[in-house]
Amino acid sequence: MRKIILIFISVILNSGLLYGGQTEIKGLVRDGLSHKPLQGVNIVIKEGNKGSATDDKGYFTLHLSPAAYTLVVSHIGYRTRYIRVDLQGESQQLQIDLQPAVIERQQAITVYGAQNDPLDKNRDKWLNSTDDMMRRFEGVTLMRRANFALEPSIRGLSYGQISTTIDGMKIFHACVDRMDPATSYVEVENLDRLEVSKGAYDLSQSSVGGSLNFVTRDPQSLPGWSSESETGFESASALRRLRGELSWRGRHQALRVSMSLKKADSYYAGDHTLIARSGYSKQNAAVKYMISLNDRSRLTLNYIGDFARDIGYPALLMDATRTIAHIGSIKYEWNPALRWFPKFNTRIYYNQIRHWMDDYGRDVRQREVMADMYMPMYGVATTYGAIVAATFLPGRDSFLKLTLDYYRLNSFADMKMLSIFPDISPAYIVNIADARLDNLALIADYNTGLGPRWRLRGNLRLDYARRDIYDEFGKNALRAFWQSPASAVRGLLPSGSLSLEWRANERHVLNWSLAAAQRMPSHMENYSFFIYNLLDGYFYTGNPGLKPESSLQTDLGWKYRGRSLAADFALFFNHLNNYIAGRWQSAEFKIYENFSGADLYGLEWNGAYSRGAYTLAGSLSHIRGYNRALGEPLPYIPPLAVSLSLSYTGKQWWLQFRWLHNAAQKEVAYKSTREDTTPAFSRLDLRGRYRLNGQWELKAGVENLLDSYYHEHLSINNLPSPGRNIYLGINYGWPRNP
Amino acid sequence: MYMKFIISLFAAAILLAGCDNTADSNDALDPIADLTMINEAYISGTLIKVYADKQAEVGYNRYYVTLSDSLSGKSIDRARVVFKPMMDMGTMKHAAPVENPQGMQSEEGLFRGAVTYIMAGMWSMSVEFDDENGRVGSCNFMADVAATQNVKKVTGSDSLSYFITLVEPMTPRVGMNDFSICVNYKQNMMSFPEVTDVEVEIEPTMPSMGHGSPNNENPQHSGGAHYKGKVNFTMSGDWQVAVTLKRNGNILAQTAFDITL
Numbered sequence: 001m002r003k004i005i006l007i008f009i010s011v012i013l014n015s016g017l018l019y020g021g022q023t024e025i026k027g028l029v030r031d032g033l034s035h036k037p038l039q040g041v042n043i044v045i046k047e048g049n050k051g052s053a054t055d056d057k058g059y060f061t062l063h064l065s066p067a068a069y070t071l072v073v074s075h076i077g078y079r080t081r082y083i084r085v086d087l088q089g090e091s092q093q094l095q096i097d098l099q100p101a102v103i104e105r106q107q108a109i110t111v112y113g114a115q116n117d118p119l120d121k122n123r124d125k126w127l128n129s130t131d132d133m134m135r136r137f138e139g140v141t142l143m144r145r146a147n148f149a150l151e152p153s154i155r156g157l158s159y160g161q162i163s164t165t166i167d168g169m170k171i172f173h174a175c176v177d178r179m180d181p182a183t184s185y186v187e188v189e190n191l192d193r194l195e196v197s198k199g200a201y202d203l204s205q206s207s208v209g210g211s212l213n214f215v216t217r218d219p220q221s222l223p224g225w226s227s228e229s230e231t232g233f234e235s236a237s238a239l240r241r242l243r244g245e246l247s248w249r250g251r252h253q254a255l256r257v258s259m260s261l262k263k264a265d266s267y268y269a270g271d272h273t274l275i276a277r278s279g280y281s282k283q284n285a286a287v288k289y290m291i292s293l294n295d296r297s298r299l300t301l302n303y304i305g306d307f308a309r310d311i312g313y314p315a316l317l318m319d320a321t322r323t324i325a326h327i328g329s330i331k332y333e334w335n336p337a338l339r340w341f342p343k344f345n346t347r348i349y350y351n352q353i354r355h356w357m358d359d360y361g362r363d364v365r366q367r368e369v370m371a372d373m374y375m376p377m378y379g380v381a382t383t384y385g386a387i388v389a390a391t392f393l394p395g396r397d398s399f400l401k402l403t404l405d406y407y408r409l410n411s412f413a414d415m416k417m418l419s420i421f422p423d424i425s426p427a428y429i430v431n432i433a434d435a436r437l438d439n440l441a442l443i444a445d446y447n448t449g450l451g452p453r454w455r456l457r458g459n460l461r462l463d464y465a466r467r468d469i470y471d472e473f474g475k476n477a478l479r480a481f482w483q484s485p486a487s488a489v490r491g492l493l494p495s496g497s498l499s500l501e502w503r504a505n506e507r508h509v510l511n512w513s514l515a516a517a518q519r520m521p522s523h524m525e526n527y528s529f530f531i532y533n534l535l536d537g538y539f540y541t542g543n544p545g546l547k548p549e550s551s552l553q554t555d556l557g558w559k560y561r562g563r564s565l566a567a568d569f570a571l572f573f574n575h576l577n578n579y580i581a582g583r584w585q586s587a588e589f590k591i592y593e594n595f596s597g598a599d600l601y602g603l604e605w606n607g608a609y610s611r612g613a614y615t616l617a618g619s620l621s622h623i624r625g626y627n628r629a630l631g632e633p634l635p636y637i638p639p640l641a642v643s644l645s646l647s648y649t650g651k652q653w654w655l656q657f658r659w660l661h662n663a664a665q666k667e668v669a670y671k672s673t674r675e676d677t678t679p680a681f682s683r684l685d686l687r688g689r690y691r692l693n694g695q696w697e698l699k700a701g702v703e704n705l706l707d708s709y710y711h712e713h714l715s716i717n718n719l720p721s722p723g724r725n726i727y728l729g730i731n732y733g734w735p736r737n738p
Numbered sequence: 739m740y741m742k743f744i745i746s747l748f749a750a751a752i753l754l755a756g757c758d759n760t761a762d763s764n765d766a767l768d769p770i771a772d773l774t775m776i777n778e779a780y781i782s783g784t785l786i787k788v789y790a791d792k793q794a795e796v797g798y799n800r801y802y803v804t805l806s807d808s809l810s811g812k813s814i815d816r817a818r819v820v821f822k823p824m825m826d827m828g829t830m831k832h833a834a835p836v837e838n839p840q841g842m843q844s845e846e847g848l849f850r851g852a853v854t855y856i857m858a859g860m861w862s863m864s865v866e867f868d869d870e871n872g873r874v875g876s877c878n879f880m881a882d883v884a885a886t887q888n889v890k891k892v893t894g895s896d897s898l899s900y901f902i903t904l905v906e907p908m909t910p911r912v913g914m915n916d917f918s919i920c921v922n923y924k925q926n927m928m929s930f931p932e933v934t935d936v937e938v939e940i941e942p943t944m945p946s947m948g949h950g951s952p953n954n955e956n957p958q959h960s961g962g963a964h965y966k967g968k969v970n971f972t973m974s975g976d977w978q979v980a981v982t983l984k985r986n987g988n989i990l991a992q993t994a995f996d997i998t999l
């Protein structure tokens with residue numbers, strides 16, 4: 001099994017390998033505990049395109065011109081090692097012992113250990129923001145409410161139906177209008193990778209639609225210092241940004257500090273259309289400190305602070321004046337040094353998100369709803385939790401990860417309504433009446449090889465949820481909307497998934513997955529009060545009587561990895577039962593209710609063809625959603641999206657020309673919402689990077705080259721996307737890693 | 739008079755002491771504990787006391803009457819009690835809708851009734867009784883009625899004058915509230931009979947915001963002039979509850995109450 005994977009990886013690697021009058025490095029790679037040779041270990045030269053893999057006796061050979069190199073030695077189930085070698089014309093012999101490491105779930109769901117997978121979305125080439133990163137995943141679509149912190153949707157599902165975490169930590173929004181998705185707290189310089197699970201096949205998080213996990217960067221892996229800083233400008237919003245990071249690793253400790261400053265004015269949509277009040281300013285800082293307690297254990301302290309001010313939300317009724325996020329965790333990792341038990345870790349975490357918004361900057365007299373009123377709102381969400389995980393290797397080709405995941409969310413939000421006329425009394429409501437949610441989950445993730453071609457993965461998850469509200473004022477207001485006065489909710493939710501993978505040969509992999517998953521309603525769906533929904537113009541009320549939303553879904557995937565062509569194809573179907581949506585209650589109010597069923601189905605394709613320095617890549621995604629209870633399409637289903645790009649990767653230059661097209665979306669929830677159809681649009685982007693020397697690098701590009709005026713279907717209130725955006729960035733790194 | 743009062747209190751104390759163990763429970767449920775005595779009078783051996791639960795105001799005012807033998811202090815539990823409010827406006831006099839205590843029997847020693855003052859100002863009140871001992875008399879006092887917006891006088895589609903009185907909520911809070919009104923019509927200056935046969939519809943709104951609330955329950959007739967339902971105030975602020983009276987599906991009268999919370 002593993003052999004096939006590794007052959008296939010080395011085929012990819014070897015396609016770029018060059019030979020010529022060069023020095024040889026020979027090496028043996030062994031298991032650090034058993035000292036048995038490891039076959040198929042991936043060896044990559046960090047400075048350049050070369051790589052190799054170990055043979056069945058654990059040996060590898062590389063031919064290199066004399067210079068200093070860093071070898072990146074990686075293998076599934078082992079901690080990656082970085083080895084510095086200085087070649088002075090003589091051949092070198094190396095013996096490398098790899099220590100068993102955590103088997104990250106990301107590796108289990110994507111291609112095994114394939115760090116140089118041409119379709120790996122986490123391979124950096126250009127990234128101006130974390131939003132850019134999310135956009136790379138076909139099937140992930142971003143909901144736009146502003147020019148700030150877009151909210152992801154996976155295969156037509158969003159918010160409570162999917163899970164968004166940072167390093168596995170739950171982070172809830174404080175804004176009742178969802179202005180503050182957790183995606184905004186990991187700035188791009190702090191983003192190591194984004195783990196996306198489309199569908200509920202990875203049950204490390206509770207969802208019926210999939211999950212996004214933002215993995216933050218660790219300090220550098222080599223001893224010593226490094227730093228990187230970048231300053232940039234984007235023309236559409238006159239965005240000025242500055243970011244920097246400093247990384248250090250000593251013998252037993254390591255530290256990484258990064259920060260980002262951004263300030264944007266109102267942006268221009270296409271045809272030079274100014275979108276008034278859409279600017280923002282944002283500061284973000286991240287610190288990660290690691291200390292080895294002994295040979296086998298280490299402690300990691302992590303903090304992210306995110307502070308934003310004066311964020312314009314042109315799509316909404318209000319603007320955010322201030323947001324403050326403090327996100328902290330302590331992680332303890334222990335390697336019991338047993339062949340069958342390589343990893344145990346515990347993370348405890350705490351985060352607090354606070355959010356202030358108001359409409360003091362708006363012309364409230366012209367407003368369709370709540371005219372002549374200012375409505376300052378405040379919200380806070382505090383979450384703390386603990387994740388305890390143990391990884392076992394019960395067999396040579398299998399692993400089992402057991403996780404205990406607990407969190408507690410406390411959330412409160414309120415709103416004042418101040419009339420512009422002095423004789424009208426101020427009004428007050430509590431939007432979230434001090435909701436307290438406890439969630440305890442037990443998760444088992446088992447992954448095993450079944451013979452040389454088959455691989456099986458099974459996930460089981462059991463959630464115990466308990467929640468209630470504690471603010472009496474808000475509770476009384478809510479009770480008037482409910483059938484029964486009870487506000488407490490309890491639930492026990494089992495979920496399970498099964499994936500079967502078949503490697504037909506070294507190029508073709510077929511994957512079939514099936515999941516039956518459930519999710520608790522979000523705290524908004526259970527307890528929110530008087531939340532205006534722009535999509536249908538109703539005030540929404542939470543309902544503690546909701547049943548969990550459940551899903552039965554299946555996914556058929558095909559991966560092809562040829563010498564120069566790579567492609568992924570997926571077909572999926574998702575049937576949701578007890579689908580949660582608003583049900584008409586009176587002329588202005590809707591209450592969350594369960595609907596009998598909704599179906600989503602679609603396909604995704606994504607591929608790349610490389611020839612020399614050129615890569616032609618493309619993607620396609622299409623999805624349909626249907627609410628069977630209401631007999632209409634589901635709202636906010638992204639239309640057919642196609643992209644095509646041509647990239648050139650040279651020694652100093654990297655250039656990309658990309659065409660993006662969205663078909664018109666005519667399937668809208670016309671009965672229950674005011675969702676309207678969206679016309680098709682096309683967009684052209686041109687990007688480039690140029691490396692001046694070892695330290696300096698320039699980035700530049702033009703997004704929406706033709707300055708098209710368009711909005712995406714998932715744009716709230718049809719807020720247009722930015723027009724022509726010329727960006728420029730200067731990056732300085734020391735020491736520069738080529 | 740003061741002495742007599744003291745004596746009767748003593749008498750009452752002795753009596754209460756006499757019925758030992760029941761005394762405690764009576765004490766705990768003292769029905770007049772939260773009430774204010776408005777006036778008292780001795781008429782041919784009967785002591786009449788009139789209590790109220792608030793300062794007189796335009797709207798629905800509950801009155802509580804106790805009768806006792808002025809010598810023995812013994813409570814009189816069977817009597818007919820009648821309220822007669824009267825406003826003398828110089829050129830003319832008029833009465834107000836009343837709810838006289840029902841039947842002859844007191845409840846927990848109290849004869850309960852109510853007067854709906856339909857106008858602010860000085861009213862003369864006469865509480866007349868005709869008790870089981872054959873004694874007849876009245877207790878008279880002046881009520882200084884404060885102005886409120888709780889009584890709406892509306893001319894109905896049948897050209898009669900209707901008085902729609904807000905009874906509840908008097909202390910509204912955010913959430914679901916009991917909502918009740920009394921409906922009377924003016925037969926003549928002295929008679930305001932109960933209206934028992936109308937359908938009542940309510941609709942609360944916040945005029946400043948242009949929205950209302952769901953789950954309100956239209957008041958249903960609950961005896962006498964009373965109609966009881968539920969109103970949902972979703973937030974604090976200025977509310978207006980529109981009230982529509984219908985008879986056989988046709989609108990009879992409409993009004994609205996302003997309620998701020």
Ligand SMILES: [Cu+2]
Nearest residue numbers: 175177179357
């Ligand atoms: Cu907000």
